[in-house]
Amino acid sequence: MPTTSAPRPAKRPTLADVARASGVSVALASIVLRGAEGASEESRARVKQAAADLGYRPDSRARSLRSRRSRTLGLALALGEPLHAELADALFAQADAKGFEIILGATGRHRDERRVLNTLIDAGVEAVIGIFPELPATQLNGVAKQLPVISLLREVEGLPSIITDEAAGIEQLVNHLVQLGHTRLLHLDGGSAVAAQQRREAFRVAAERAQAAAEILAAGADDATAFEVLRGYLETTSPAQRATAVLAFNDRAALGARRALDLCNLGVPGQMSLTGYDDSEFARLAQADLTSVRQDVNALAEAAMQAALQATGASSIHAPHLVVRGSTAEYIG
Numbered sequence: 057m058p059t060t061s062a063p064r065p066a067k068r069p070t071l072a073d074v075a076r077a078s079g080v081s082v083a084l085a086s087i088v089l090r091g092a093e094g095a096s097e098e099s100r101a102r103v104k105q106a107a108a109d110l111g112y113r114p115d116s117r118a119r120s121l122r123s124r125r126s127r128t129l130g131l132a133l134a135l136g137e138p139l140h141a142e143l144a145d146a147l148f149a150q151a152d153a154k155g156f157e158i159i160l161g162a163t164g165r166h167r168d169e170r171r172v173l174n175t176l177i178d179a180g181v182e183a184v185i186g187i188f189p190e191l192p193a194t195q196l197n198g199v200a201k202q203l204p205v206i207s208l209l210r211e212v213e214g215l216p217s218i219i220t221d222e223a224a225g226i227e228q229l230v231n232h233l234v235q236l237g238h239t240r241l242l243h244l245d246g247g248s249a250v251a252a253q254q255r256r257e258a259f260r261v262a263a264e265r266a267q268a269a270a271e272i273l274a275a276g277a278d279d280a281t282a283f284e285v286l287r288g289y290l291e292t293t294s295p296a297q298r299a300t301a302v303l304a305f306n307d308r309a310a311l312g313a314r315r316a317l318d319l320c321n322l323g324v325p326g327q328m329s330l331t332g333y334d335d336s337e338f339a340r341l342a343q344a345d346l347t348s349v350r351q352d353v354n355a356l357a358e359a360a361m362q363a364a365l366q367a368t369g370a371s372s373i374h375a376p377h378l379v380v381r382g383s384t385a386e387y388i389g
Contacts, residue, residue, distance in 0.1 A: 069110040078106035089114065128157045129364055130176030132186035135164040137277070138308065138336035139351065140187060143208065146357035147185065154365065161186075173199060183364040188212075189250035206363045208356065209250045216369030218360045222251050225349040225376040226258035227265075229303055229331050232347070232378060234266040237387035238301040238329060242271050244285060244313060246305030249277035255305060255333065269299075277305055279312030286316040300328060300387050307332035307339040310346055310383075325385035335379050345382035352376065 075085035080099055087094045088103040089112075095103070106112075131147055133140040144160065151158045159179050161172035169191040176184050183204035188196060197214045199205050204216075211217040233241060243259045246252030256272060263270030275285040282304055290298070302317075304310035310332035314324060322328045332339050335350035352374045363369030 069107075069112040071112075073110055074103060074107045074112050077110060078102040126180045126182055127155060128159055128179070128181045129361075130161060130173075130179065130181035130184040130186070131158050132161045132163060132169065132172045132176065132184060132188065134187060134189075135162045138338055139306070139334040139353070142336065142353045143187075143357055146353050147361060150357050150361040154361065156365075170195065177202065185360045185364055187250055189252075190248055204364055204369055206360050206369055208360050211371075215371075216363040217371045218356055218363060219371075219373055220251070220351045220356070220376050221373050222254040222376075223258040223261070225333065225351075225378075226255050226303075227262040228376070228378040229333075229347075229349060230259065230262035230266055230268065232380065233301045233303075233329060233331070233384065234268055236301075236329065236384060237389075238268070238299075239387075240269045240271075240299040240301075242273065242289070242299035242302045244275040244282050244302060244304045244309055245272050246309070247274065247276040247281075249305065252277070252305060259303065271299060275305065275309060277309060279308050279315070282309035282312030283316045284312075286313045287319060290316060290320045290322070298328075300389075301331070301384070302328060303331050304333070306334050307336045307344075307346060307348055310348075311338055311344060314344065314383075324383055329384040329387070331384060339379070339381070347381045347384040348379055349376045350379050 071085055072082055075082045078085065080103060084095055084099060085103050088100050089107060129151060131144060133144060148158055159176060159181055161176045163169050163172050169188050173184065173186065177199065183206065185206045185208055187208050189210060193212045193214065196205055196207065196212055200215055207215045207217045209219055211219050230241065241263055243256065245256050259272065260270055273285050273289055275282050286302065302313055304313045310330055313330055317324055317328055317330065324330050332346045332348040335348040338344055339346040339348040355374045359372045
């Protein structure tokens with residue numbers, strides 16, 4: 057019985073193909089496609105049209121071999137984190153503007169930070185921008201001896217670190233709630249998530265300064281954990297002793313906290329005020345209407361890109377700001 061083979065893929069269009077289709081020399085086609093001077097407007101139009109018709113794209117691998125530069129950056133972040141996705145999108149825009157590509161390495165339950173970092177190094181990137189909440193500073197600094205490593209959202213001694221002023225963000229939340237008359241505050245801690253320790257410590261300091269009673273519950277950065285932890289707290293704490301406002305570690309955790317409050321028939325914000333952090337897409341949902349702290353995603357991405365491309369990358373701290381929505385209101389005891 058005769059066998060059939062799959063059709064061969066069409067050959068990738070070459071620069072010579074573009075030159076032939078547009079009726080110019082290969083040298084002139086190269087000038088046009090590199091955006092260099094030396095070609096008439098008519099020739100430029102013909103070459104660009106031919107390239108578009110043929111689906112021509114420059115071979116970045118060949119170009120990098122000639123220049124000994126890959127013009128690619130590695131980006132390590134966590135799956136399922138809305139803020140990380142927004143940062144990635146902003147970094148892609150920054151890379152495009154500077155003529156770089158980004159190889160994305162996603163961490164998750166089955167891919168730890170070290171494995172992702174090694175994969176990006178093996179891919180030949182020129183630098184790595186990463187959100188590494190758990191990888192020891194010694195390991196990150198060891199990698200930085202091979203190529204630049206930029207720490208995003210976490211301050212790492214010895215590395216350029218692009219971070220948000222977490223203390224300022226938490227202080228804005230605490231002051232906002234205290235001004236609304238809340239004197240018993242509860243923080244759902246982010247566990248081992250990036251910036252969790254900074255927010256936890258900032259909450260304790262800000263609450264003490266505002267003379268508010270402060271309680272911290274070990275939770276996590278996800279909605280399921282926040283739901284379980286807050287539900288347990290509400291079921292075992294008498295109404296007279298409960299906090300009147302909950303500060304969730306991030307917006308995702310705030311959604312889980314909202315479910316727990318709904319389950320216990322506690323209205324938001326009538327009986328309990330609720331805040332998040334990051335001002336991610338979750339906070340902006342109409343059904344959430346969540347008071348949150350906005351991190352300056354574009355400024356963080358721009359600073360991380362600059363640090364990655366400079367010979368001596370610089371650290372920077374970026375100011376957040378409070379976004380007040382309908383999940384917080386005046387406390388009426």
